[in-house]
Amino acid sequence: MPPVVAVQVWIWMTNVQNGVLNYTLTTLHVGNYDGHNWFGSPFSSLGMAVTLIVWGALPFVVITMYAALSQVPHELVEAAQIDGAPAWRVFKDVTMPVIAPILYLLTCLSILWDFGVFTQVYLLIGQPAIVPANYVMGVYLWEQAEVLDLYGRGAAISILMLAIVAALSIFYVRRMVRTAEVA
Amino acid sequence: MSHRFGRKLGWNVLGLVIFGVMVFPVYWMISTSFKTNDQINSSLTPQWFPVHPSLRNFENVIHKQYFWTDVKNTVIVVLVAITIAVLFAFLAAVALEKYRFTGRKAFLVLLIGIQMLPGIGLIIPLYVVLAHVPVLHLNLVNHLSGLIVVYVSAVLPFSVWTLRGFLMGIPKELEEAAMVDGSSRLGAFFRILLPLVAPGLVAVSVFAFIVSWNEYVFARLLLNDGSTQTITVWLGNYIGGEKAVDWGGLMAASTLIALPVVGFFLLVQRKIAFGLTAGAVRG
Numbered sequence: 287m288p289p290v291v292a293v294q295v296w297i298w299m300t301n302v303q304n305g306v307l308n309y310t311l312t313t314l315h316v317g318n319y320d321g322h323n324w325f326g327s328p329f330s331s332l333g334m335a336v337t338l339i340v341w342g343a344l345p346f347v348v349i350t351m352y353a354a355l356s357q358v359p360h361e362l363v364e365a366a367q368i369d370g371a372p373a374w375r376v377f378k379d380v381t382m383p384v385i386a387p388i389l390y391l392l393t394c395l396s397i398l399w400d401f402g403v404f405t406q407v408y409l410l411i412g413q414p415a416i417v418p419a420n421y422v423m424g425v426y427l428w429e430q431a432e433v434l435d436l437y438g439r440g441a442a443i444s445i446l447m448l449a450i451v452a453a454l455s456i457f458y459v460r461r462m463v464r465t466a467e468v469a
Numbered sequence: 470m471s472h473r474f475g476r477k478l479g480w481n482v483l484g485l486v487i488f489g490v491m492v493f494p495v496y497w498m499i500s501t502s503f504k505t506n507d508q509i510n511s512s513l514t515p516q517w518f519p520v521h522p523s524l525r526n527f528e529n530v531i532h533k534q535y536f537w538t539d540v541k542n543t544v545i546v547v548l549v550a551i552t553i554a555v556l557f558a559f560l561a562a563v564a565l566e567k568y569r570f571t572g573r574k575a576f577l578v579l580l581i582g583i584q585m586l587p588g589i590g591l592i593i594p595l596y597v598v599l600a601h602v603p604v605l606h607l608n609l610v611n612h613l614s615g616l617i618v619v620y621v622s623a624v625l626p627f628s629v630w631t632l633r634g635f636l637m638g639i640p641k642e643l644e645e646a647a648m649v650d651g652s653s654r655l656g657a658f659f660r661i662l663l664p665l666v667a668p669g670l671v672a673v674s675v676f677a678f679i680v681s682w683n684e685y686v687f688a689r690l691l692l693n694d695g696s697t698q699t700i701t702v703w704l705g706n707y708i709g710g711e712k713a714v715d716w717g718g719l720m721a722a723s724t725l726i727a728l729p730v731v732g733f734f735l736l737v738q739r740k741i742a743f744g745l746t747a748g749a750v751r752g
Contacts, residue, residue, distance in 0.1 A: 290685050290726075291723040292494070294720070404588075405685045409685075409705055432690065448586060452585075455582065
């Protein structure tokens, strides 16, 4: 689903007056959320952005994990069970070593992808409510460069972002290159 | 026995609840798009199911200003970008796979490294370059062609990488056999390589389609005129500070825009995920 579409659905579901989220929480007696504004504080508006991003990212992660789990050899799991290993030992010593590289890649990729997040946060929180307290790096960059026309400062923010990302991605790139050479 | 049954039931219920939470936003979008404004706004309790479904919202949306212009813009940008990207990516992948040239390894490293850059970090350099294209002295800001250049460069690294993976799976002997039987290098390329790598080309095209259809930041940055923007920017501006939001229309528009992507995504999702893990496990 396109991020922009997901954002619109989120805006509608969390609407103050007749958003379905407030209604459901109130009806389930989680608390009185009647007329609760989710974008009233930086913390809860960023929290909402997080739910949206996680919702959007989950399908890819789940499918990749499923693919990883399907590569765990059944014989090994069975052998461990016959030898009397408890469930958590089977998981730790048989399943984990097989899925660890993929888990590692997924973590790297997710960090790298979500580090530059902009669209979801910017559109979901929306124009009047975007304030320095709820900036992420991407929004900060956009506000400085696009809105205030401070291109120099914007470029400096980009460089900082790239430096942080580069430090993280070196591990990922090294791993991918090694994989590619073996194949 | 019953203890075990209870536990299994518990897990299944938990699974169903998670599934429900995951699917609900999509359901809510579609069901809202079929409701009338009265049904959406006047009642305090939400209507879980559209009782008298109506197509009014869809009708309103497709007659809204710029809707068709922006759909047309998006389709043009997406199609041209896919064509160029797939062509370039295929040729680059063939070169990487068949020839050993200096700098090949550095190129491969660069190819993965470049994908790691967050797109938002590139808005300034891209804007500056596209506003005064060196040598050609063009201004591509507010032109669809500028956006096409951006999208092609955005999808190329991944496309080259994926196609290279597909090419690696084709045994060299096939091509050699064709050449021994008297086919030229070009003939072997068209008759052997191209048909075998076709699934890869399809996967890459769909990937390029999804990325460029969904893209928002660069479209917003480069195109700021109602008649030249793309459909995601159009949707992003839909609410536009009005007091009473037309939720039904907004959801109808969202549904229409999500439709092509969801369709294509379902087609290839598994392939891309499995390709990724296949590479990872080998290492």
